[in-house]
Amino acid sequence: MIDIWGRPTSICxxxxLWACTELDLEYNLTLASATMGDQGHISRGHAPYGIVDTAAYQVMNPNSTVPMIKDGSYTLWESNAIVAYLAMEYGAKTLYQNDSRVFSRSIQWMAWTNEHLEPSLHTLVMELVRLAEELRSLEAVEPARAEIARWLEVLDRHLINQPYVCGDTFTLGDITTGASVYRAHLFDACPPGLSNITKWQGKLSKRNGFLRHVAPREFHLG
Ligand SMILES: N[C@@H](CCC(=O)N[C@@H](CS)C(=O)NCC(=O)O)C(=O)O
Incomplete structure (x- = not known):
């Protein structure tokens, strides 16, 4: 049984959670956050789940962020590192065909997602949903959408000749990239006409891990 600390509204x-579902792994999720709770963001007066600011948590994750996992005595933070670990440990065949080139190509797209999509997605989720209205900077919204759109055009061109980010088969790379692109779509940052992305998202949207852990709109817009 793997212990996971996190919150359903966290893209990371x-x-x-999507990777665990792909791999049929049992896990125990402890809700944890310094900024969000059941009702929403702390800036709107809501109580956070907590835990991340305790000394016991900080010994395992000095960043006080989520997610974090504990598998036996092994603790790990940084979501892409966790997904990579789970794939290597429990699903090399399932999530990267046990092929180091496919694994590295997956990591390439996971890093690309963090580098090019996540900062602007963070802006959108904070300014449009999470922050108390008096704290919002709405002038940041359109530049964030434009930045995401620019990079999604790169991804769309990449998907012209292949159904998944690493080729013909679903990999861990599709998990990280797919969840963020879905969020971009919910925040109107996905320009019309990116038909290869639409086809790819259509395939991802049928997977159990996506349906359970990513698809619910309230995980992004709540
Ligand atoms: N690059 C890190 C980011 C970690 C991070 O900032 N996580 C966010 C949630 S996506 C967080 O902890 N937010 C503050 C909180 O919930 O207390 C990762 O991928 O795990």
Whole structure:
């Protein structure tokens, strides 16, 4: 049994939970966060789940962020590292065909997602949903959408000749990238006409891990 600390509204936690579902892994999820709770963000007066600011948690994750996992005595933070660990440990064949080139190509797209999509997605989720209205900077919204759109055009061109980010088969790379692109779509940052992305998202949207951990709109817009 793997212990996971996180929250359903965290895109980084969603990656880990989706990977567990792909791999049929049993896990125990402890809700944890310094900024979000059941009702929403702390800036709107809501109580956070907590735990991340305790000394016991910080020994395992000095960043006080989520997600984090504990598998036996092994602790790990950084969601893409966690997804990579789960794939190597429990699903090399399932999530990267046990092929180091496919694994590295997956990591390439996971890093691309963090580098090019996540900062602007963070802006959108904070400014449009999470922050109390008096704290929002709405002038940041359109530049964030434009930045995401620019990179999604790169991804769309990449998907012209292949159904998944690493080729013909679903991999861990599709988990991280797919969840973030879904969020971009919910925040109107996905320009019309990117038909290869639409086809790819259509395939991802049928997977159990996506349906359970990423698809619910309230995980992004709540
Ligand atoms: N790059 C890190 C980011 C970690 C991070 O900032 N996580 C967010 C949630 S996606 C967080 O902990 N937010 C503050 C909180 O919930 O207390 C990862 O991928 O795990």
């Amino acid at each position: 936690t969603q990656r880990v």
